[in-house]
Amino acid sequence: MESVKKIPVTRIEGHGLITIKLGTDGSVEEARFHVTEVRGFEHFCRGRTVWEMPGLTARVCGICAVSHLLCSAKAGDAILAAKVPEAAHKLRRLMNLGQIIQSHALSFFHLSGADLFLGWDEDPAVRNVFGLMERYPELARDGIRLRAFGQRVIELLGGRRIHPAWAVPGGVEYPLDEERRDGIREGLPEAKRIIERTISLFEENLPRWREEIETFGDFPSLFMSLVAEDGTWEHYAGRIRFVDAEGRVVADRLDPSDYADYIAEAVEPWSFLKFPYYREYGYPEGMYRVGPLARLNTCERMGTPLADEVLKRFRDLSGGRAATSSFLYHYARLIEILSCVERIERLIEDPALLSPRVRADAGVNELEGIGVHEAPRGTLFHHYRVDEDGVIQWANLIISTGHNNLAMNRTVQQIAVHYLRGGDLSEGLLNRLEGGIRAYDPCLSCSVHAVGRMPLVVKLIGPDGTVIRERSLR
Amino acid sequence: MITLKLDGREVQAKKGQTILEVALENGIRIPTLCYLEGLSPKGTCRLCLVEIVNQNGKLVPACVTPAEEGLEVVTHSDRLAQIRRTIVEMLFLERNHICAFCVSNGHCELQDLAVELGMDHVTLPYRYPGLAMDLSHGGFGLDHNRCVVCGRCVRACSEVEGAFTWGFAGRGIDTMVATDLGTPWGLSETCTSCGKCVQACPTGALFEKGMATAAQIKSPEIIREVTERRPRVF
Numbered sequence: 001m002e003s004v005k006k007i008p009v010t011r012i013e014g015h016g017l018i019t020i021k022l023g024t025d026g027s028v029e030e031a032r033f034h035v036t037e038v039r040g041f042e043h044f045c046r047g048r049t050v051w052e053m054p055g056l057t058a059r060v061c062g063i064c065a066v067s068h069l070l071c072s073a074k075a076g077d078a079i080l081a082a083k084v085p086e087a088a089h090k091l092r093r094l095m096n097l098g099q100i101i102q103s104h105a106l107s108f109f110h111l112s113g114a115d116l117f118l119g120w121d122e123d124p125a126v127r128n129v130f131g132l133m134e135r136y137p138e139l140a141r142d143g144i145r146l147r148a149f150g151q152r153v154i155e156l157l158g159g160r161r162i163h164p165a166w167a168v169p170g171g172v173e174y175p176l177d178e179e180r181r182d183g184i185r186e187g188l189p190e191a192k193r194i195i196e197r198t199i200s201l202f203e204e205n206l207p208r209w210r211e212e213i214e215t216f217g218d219f220p221s222l223f224m225s226l227v228a229e230d231g232t233w234e235h236y237a238g239r240i241r242f243v244d245a246e247g248r249v250v251a252d253r254l255d256p257s258d259y260a261d262y263i264a265e266a267v268e269p270w271s272f273l274k275f276p277y278y279r280e281y282g283y284p285e286g287m288y289r290v291g292p293l294a295r296l297n298t299c300e301r302m303g304t305p306l307a308d309e310v311l312k313r314f315r316d317l318s319g320g321r322a323a324t325s326s327f328l329y330h331y332a333r334l335i336e337i338l339s340c341v342e343r344i345e346r347l348i349e350d351p352a353l354l355s356p357r358v359r360a361d362a363g364v365n366e367l368e369g370i371g372v373h374e375a376p377r378g379t380l381f382h383h384y385r386v387d388e389d390g391v392i393q394w395a396n397l398i399i400s401t402g403h404n405n406l407a408m409n410r411t412v413q414q415i416a417v418h419y420l421r422g423g424d425l426s427e428g429l430l431n432r433l434e435g436g437i438r439a440y441d442p443c444l445s446c447s448v449h450a451v452g453r454m455p456l457v458v459k460l461i462g463p464d465g466t467v468i469r470e471r472s473l474r
Numbered sequence: 475m476i477t478l479k480l481d482g483r484e485v486q487a488k489k490g491q492t493i494l495e496v497a498l499e500n501g502i503r504i505p506t507l508c509y510l511e512g513l514s515p516k517g518t519c520r521l522c523l524v525e526i527v528n529q530n531g532k533l534v535p536a537c538v539t540p541a542e543e544g545l546e547v548v549t550h551s552d553r554l555a556q557i558r559r560t561i562v563e564m565l566f567l568e569r570n571h572i573c574a575f576c577v578s579n580g581h582c583e584l585q586d587l588a589v590e591l592g593m594d595h596v597t598l599p600y601r602y603p604g605l606a607m608d609l610s611h612g613g614f615g616l617d618h619n620r621c622v623v624c625g626r627c628v629r630a631c632s633e634v635e636g637a638f639t640w641g642f643a644g645r646g647i648d649t650m651v652a653t654d655l656g657t658p659w660g661l662s663e664t665c666t667s668c669g670k671c672v673q674a675c676p677t678g679a680l681f682e683k684g685m686a687t688a689a690q691i692k693s694p695e696i697i698r699e700v701t702e703r704r705p706r707v708f
Contacts (some may be wrong), residue, residue: 047606047607047614048607049609049681050605050685051684051685052575052577052686052687054686054687055575055686055687055688056574056575056687058575059574059575163574165575165686165687165688165689166686168684168686168689169682173686173689361684362684363612378662389607389609390609391607391609470486
C-alpha cells in the first residue's frame with residue numbers, strides 16, 4: 001500500500017513540495033506544504049546603499065517587482081525622515097493599483113482559470129492556459145487584456161513593465177505628464193467591462209464549486225491587513241488590523257513599524273519558509289491569513305461604489321462572519337480588481353498627479369526604517385538598518401506569502417483528508433491539492449526570495465518514513 | 475605628414491599623433507576604456523590593442539603608440555575581437571558588476587563594451603571579492619565593486635583639477651583607487667568636490683549620492699571641454 005505521496009505544484013511562482021504521510025490504515029496522518037528553496041537576499045543587500053534598495057529588491061521577483069519597489073522606497077522614506085511630496089504618494093498609489101490588477105489577473109486567468117473553468121478532473125494536458133484559450137477564447141483574451149492594462153499603468157509611470165526602478169527613497173524619480181496620464185485613462189473602460197463580466201461569470205459558477213469552497217482551506221483563522229483610518233480597504237498606507245473568523249476585530253490601529261510586537265516567526269525543519277503567527281495567540285494557534293481574502297475580511301467597505309455592491313454579495317456567502325474559505329481568495333481577487341479600476345478612475349482626474357514636485361531630497365536622518373504596504377498577495381514589510389552613510393547593515397523582508405504559510409499547510413491537510421481514499425492518489429486529488437495552494441496565489445520566489453522555475457512536487461510517505469510515490473506536476 | 479595604412483587604407487597623420495587619434499579622424503572606431511579625451515593616455519586597459527602587420531602582427535595599444543611612416547595597422551580582426559572580449563570578460567568577473575540595480579545601468583561604458591564586443595557570458599569563474607563602498611563624502615559615493623581601475627578619476631583629479639586627491643593603493647589585481655592615501659573620501663583635505671572624477675568614471679563606481687538604479691547619466695566629455703578652454707595642470 002502506498003503511504004507517502006510527493007506532489008509537485010505548478011502554475012505557482014516558486015518551487016514547492018507537498019508530502020502526504022499515511023497511517024497504517026491508509027488514512028492521512030499528516031500533509032504538509034514545503035518550500036524548498038533558499039536564496040539569501042537579505043544577506044547580500046548588506047553593504048549596499050538605501051537608495052539602491054528599491055531597484056535591488058525589485059529583483060526578488062518578476063511578478064511582484066513593483067511591490068518590493070514601493071515597499072523598499074517606503075522603508076527608505078523612513079530612513080530619510082523627510083516629507084514625501086503628496087504627488088509622489090499618489091503616483092506610487094497609482095502604480096500599486098496597476099500592480100494589483102496585473103498580478104490578480106495573472107493569478108485568476110492564467111494560473112487558476114483552467115482549474116476553475118475546465119475543472120480539476122480535466123486532463124492536465126488541456127488544463128492550462130492554452131486549454132482555456134481553446135475552450136473559452138473570450139475569457140482567456142479578457143485575462144490577457146486586463147493584465148496588459150495593469151502592466152501598462154506600471155509602464156507609463158515607471159518606464160517599463162517589469163522592474164521599473166522609479167520609486168526612490170523620498171518619492172519617485174520623475175513626474176507624470178498629461179500624455180502618459182491620458183494613456184492610462186484610455187485603458188480604463190475596457191478594463192472595467194472585463195472585470196464586471198468576469199465577476200458575473202464567477203458568481204454564476206459559484207454553486208458548482210460548493211465542495212471546493214468547503215474543502216479548499218475552509219477553517220477559522222485570523223486575518224491581517226492594512227486598513228484606512230476610517231476602516232476602508234487600503235493598499236498603500238493605513239494601519240494594521242486583525243479580525244477573527246467571526247469577523248470581530250481582535251486588534252486594530254497597530255503601527256506597522258511595531259510588527260515585531262505582534263508578529264512572531266516559527267521555524268520548522270522541513271521548510272525554508274518561516275511560519276509567522278500572531279504573537280498573542282501563540283504558535284500555531286496564532287495562524288492568520290493575508291492577501292485579498294484577508295483584506296476583504298478586515299475592511300468595512302471597499303470605498304468604491306461598484307466594488308462595494310459586490311462586496312455585499314461576497315459577505316452574504318458567509319452570513320456576516322468572516323469569509324473563511326481560501327477558495328474565496330479568487331472571488332476576493334476579482335472584487336479587488338474592480339475596486340482598483342474604480343480607484344484609478346478617480347485618481348486619474350486628480351490634478352495633483354501632474355505636480356513636478358515628486359521627490360524629497362535628503363540624507364540619512366534615521367538609522368532604521370520600516371516600509372509596509374499591501375502587495376497583491378498581502379502585507380509586505382521591508383525593514384532596514386543603515387549606518388550613518390546609508391549603507392545597509394541589516395535587512396529583513398517579511399513577504400506576503402510567508403504570512404500564509406500555516407494556512408497553506410492547513411489547506412493541504414484538509415484537501416488530503418477529504419479527497420484521499422485508501423491511499424489512492426487520483427489525478428483529481430493531486431489537482432485539488434495544487435488548486436488549494438494556487439488559491440493563495442503564493443509567490444514562493446518572493447517568500448524565500450528564491451529564483452527559478454518552481455515545480456511543486458508531491459510525495460507520498462509510508463508509516464515507516466519511506467517515500468512510496470513521488471510526482472512532479474507540470 | 476606621415477603616411478600609414480589603417481585596415482588596408484592609406485591615411486595621413488601629423489607627427490606626434492597616436493594611432494588611435496588617426497583612426498578616430500578617419501572614422502575608424504577602436505574600443506577604448508581607460509582612454510578619455512582631455513586626459514593623458516596610459517594604455518592600461520589594453521582594449522585598444524591593434525596589430526602591426528609589418529612587424530609580425532605585434533600588438534600595441536593604439537592610444538599610446540605614435541603613428542609612424544609605413545606602419546600597416548589592423549584595427550579589427552578575429553584575434554583582436556577575442557582579445558578584447560576576454561579583457562572585458564575579465565573586468566566583469568574581477569569585481570561585482572551587477573548591472574540590474576546599478577546607478578549606471580544603461581549609461582555605462584563597460585556595459586556598452588560588453589554589448590559591442592559580444593561578451594554575453596563569462597567563461598572563467600567570478601571572483602566575488604568582498605568590497606566596501608565609501609559614502610563618507612557629502613555629494614558623491616565610491617563603490618569599489620564597480621571599479622575597473624582605469625585611472626580616469628586619478629588623471630582627471632591630478633591633470634585637470636590639480637587636486638591630487640585620487641591615487642592607487644595596492645598592487646596587481648588588488649589595486650584600488652584611493653583618496654588621500656586611503657583616508658575616507660569625506661575626510662579628504664585635498665578634494666575640492668568638483669566632481670570631475672565622477673564625470674570621468676566610465677562605470678557606476680563613482681556616482682552622485684541619492685541616485686537610484688539607472689539614474690546616473692555622466693558627461694565625460696566635460697573633461698575635454700575643460701581642457702580645450704584651459705591647459706591641463708600637469
